[in-house]
Amino acid sequence: MPRTLKPFDVDALWALARIGEPSLSPDGAQAVASVTRHDMEQNQARSSLYLFSTLGGEPRRLTEAGDKDGQPRWSPDGRWIAFTAKREQGGVKDEEPQLYLIAPDGGEAQRLGSVPTGVEAFRWAPDSRSIIFISWVWPELKGMEAQAKALKDFKARKESAYVTDEALYRHWDHHIPMGRQPQLHAIELKTGKVRNLMQxxxxxxxxxxxxxxxxxxSPDGRRIAFAFDPAAEKRPDNCFALAELEIKTGAVRVLLQEAEWSFDAPAYSHGGQHLAFVAAQQGKRHTAPAQLAVLDTQGQWAVLSADFDREVEAPLRWRADDLAIRFAAEDQGRRHLCEFDLQTRAEPALLFEGGHLAAFDAQADAVVVLHDAVQFPPRLSVLGADGPVRIEQLNDAQLAQHAFGAHEEVWLQGAQGDAVQMWLVYPPGFDRKKKWPAMHVIHGGPHTAFGDSWHWRWNHQVFANQGQVVACVNYHGSSSFGFAFKDSITHRWGELELQDVEAGTDWLLQQRWVDKKRITATGGSYGGYMVAWMNGHTGQGVAPGRYRAYVCHAGCYDWQAMFATDGYTWFPRELGAAYWDDPAKVAAQSPHAFAQHCQTPTLVIHGQLDYRVPDAQGLAYYNTLKARGVPARLVWFPDENHWILKPRNSKLWYQEFFAWIERHTK
Known part of the structure; x- marks a missing residue:
């Protein structure tokens, strides 16, 4: 490693600016995006809006007064940029996020009206005279005054219980607001008057x-298409329908509802004659891919991308001539910007090839992309005739101070004789003549993938800078390799994935530069499930076995107890049975049933606010290891969810992570 370059560590990671989703001006000349910076000492984050010229040059900071200015969107007439924030203005301090307006040429941002229940997300009306937004409200109450009183009374109550008879009552790290629903509202720019359109x-x-x-x-500003759950009882596994709301009257009509299909992400064509959306035949197979579909004004609809064996991901954007639709799609661990030609219906064309496409926007003739890779954090570029052209260098000076390792992909013969991808990230100054430790980083999901992307929480460059080779296997079940590969693990979790990870280890052991006595495995969520599964299946209870240590972050341990998760209806479909119908089948896929074989030292990490994998999973695994005399260490965060998001907690996370690996691979 050159002496002039410093290791890229957790402090360097958190010192970088994080660019949010961009919004282009109507003429395509400028993009606006939020930029978040963190203060490790203060343990805080501040987000401001910045303007970026699509011709390049220094960005201009647009807002300074707020702490979390986000979701900027340009008005169709180009006069305003709307965004959400919690500020103090005119002697009033926002208790919930509100809408603010600022002119692109600067000045002070002004609060637009007052929404006591807060603003979640929004879109401009085509005439730029109003904004359509989401707010969680009591559906039986009419008017903002009634909502404000109800919210005040709720916050003032002396009881702390959450009481419900709903099947869907909490998600990720929060409870569904008790008695409230997310409904669409409109606010007028001239008066600030708010109306619940779904009242x-x-x-x-x-x-x-x-x-x-x-x-x-809709382009004429008269209608709103939206996706909704038509079932009386909202459940995590319900199929969604499409409906249309008349803004003037509030009348709602169902556009499309099919028993086996789930629809989402509607997008009107510029002419207003067609509605694009994503469609997944989940009633037939819960792992069914999201496909591109179009509905016409006669009620006829069709799936257009049936021959495209990749997932179509929102948002959907019509090209200016309405003859093509743009969307993001994963392919072999990369995420691209694709364009589907409605006339030829051929394989989608690649407009931008990742790396990893994080977000995009298109206006006039300009297309701006937010993209990243293993080698660099998210950056903004515009698509030119010869490829993407950078329009900012916010992090370049800081990145230039640090050493980064090279990365590559290799292909293995995995389970069932299938080709399986493995990404490798090498330490800076990697020398093949020396011996290096190797660490598996196993992704969650399971239907996601590791690829050529930047990860803010499990950063491969920070890992590699510790002097170890980082290996990431996209095992069977991973996304971006086609439906058959994704669906192959259904009803037999752990079986094929383990064979794939082991094939990755076999490959590593064949390399002369690998230290065979210093191989470890780490993973989060489903990756945490995998290392717990491996502990009971690899080495036949011998310690130390093939892997000198494991790190299990937010890992699934007991599928019966996992019925406490927010997605409890999903697991029986993946496992092939509910625990009361076939307890043996469920247990056969559950790490807890093989605890007697666990011998490998394990670091267990969990957050109390994790409702996706409740923290009792991690605690049960840790307690089991301690009871059996297996070396184990617990790091438990009372204020974190499935992810570790606070700067100081993240720093501790990395410190504990590396100390554990070093202790067992010294």
Whole structure:
């Protein structure tokens, strides 16, 4: 490693600016995005809006007064940029996120009206005279005054219990607001007047993660298409339908509802004659891929991407001539920007090839992309005739001070004789003549993938800078390799994935530069499940075995007890049975059933606010290891969820992580 370069460590990681999703001006000349910076000492984050010229040059900071200015969106007439924030203005301090407006040429941002229940996500009306937004409200109450009183009374109550008879009542790290629903509202720019567009309709948006892709405003500004759960009882596994709301009258009509299909992410064509959306035949197979579909004004719809064996991901954007639709799609551990030609219906063309496409926007003739890779954090570029052209260098000076390791992909023969991808990230100054420790980083999901991307929480460059080779196997079940590969693990979790990870280890052991006595395995979520599974299946209870140590972050341990998760209806479909119908089948896929074979030292990490994998999973695994006399260490965060998001907690996470690996591979 050159002496002039410093190791890229956790402090360097948190010192970088984090660029948010961009929004282009109507003429395509400028992009606006939030930029978040963290203060390790203060343990805080501040987000401000920045303007970026699509011709390049120094960005201009647009806002300074707020702490978390986010979700900026340019008005269609180009006069305003709207964003969400919690600020103090005019002697009033926001208790919930509100809408603010600022002119692109600067000045002071002004709060737009007042929404007591807060603003979740929003879109501009085409005439730029109003904004459509989501807010969690009591559906039976009419008017903002009634909502404000109800919220005040709720916050003032002396009882702390959450009481419900709903099947869907908490998600990720929070409870669904008790008695409230996410509904669409409109606010006028001129008056600040707010109207609940779904008042009395009996419908609402997705209770889990209602967002800007949940709805679209028609080009004439008269209608809103939205995805919703038509079932009386909202459940995590329900199929969604599409509906349309008349803004003037509030009338709602169902556009499309099919028993086996789930629809989402509607997007009107510029002419307003067609509605694009994603469709997944989940009633037939819960792992069914999201495909591109289009609905016409006659109620006829069709899946267009049936021959494209990759997932179509929102948002969907029509090209200006309405003859093509753009979307993101994963392919072999990379995420690209694709364009599907509606006339030829051929294989989608690649407009931008990742790395990893994080977000994009298109206006006029400009397309801006937010993209990253193993070698660099998210950056902004515009698509030119010869490929992407950078339009900012926010992190370049800091990155230039640090050493980074090279990365590559290799292909293995994994389970069932299938080709399996493994990514490798090498330490800076890697020398093949020397011996190096190797560490598996096993991804979660399971239906996700590791690839050529930057990870803020499990950063491969920070790992590699510790002097070890980082290996990431995209095992059977991973996304981006086609439906058959993704679905292959259904009803037999652990079996094929273990064979693939072991094939990766076999490959490593064949390399002359690998120290065979210093191989470890780490993983989070489903990756945590995998290392717990490996502890009971690898080495036949011999310590030390093939792996000198494990790190299990937010790992699934007991599938019966996992019924406490927010996605409890999903697991029986993946495992092939509910625990009361076939307890043996469920136990056969559960690490806890093989605890008698566990011998390998394990660091267990969990957050109390993790509702996806409740913290009792990690505690049960840790307690089991301690009871059996297996070396174990617990790091438990009372204020973190499935992810470790606070700067100081993240620093401790990395310190404990590395200390554990070093202790067992010294």
């Amino acid at each position: 009395g309709s009996g419908v609402s948006l997705d209770w889990r993660e209602p967002g800007v892709n949940s709805f679209a405003v």
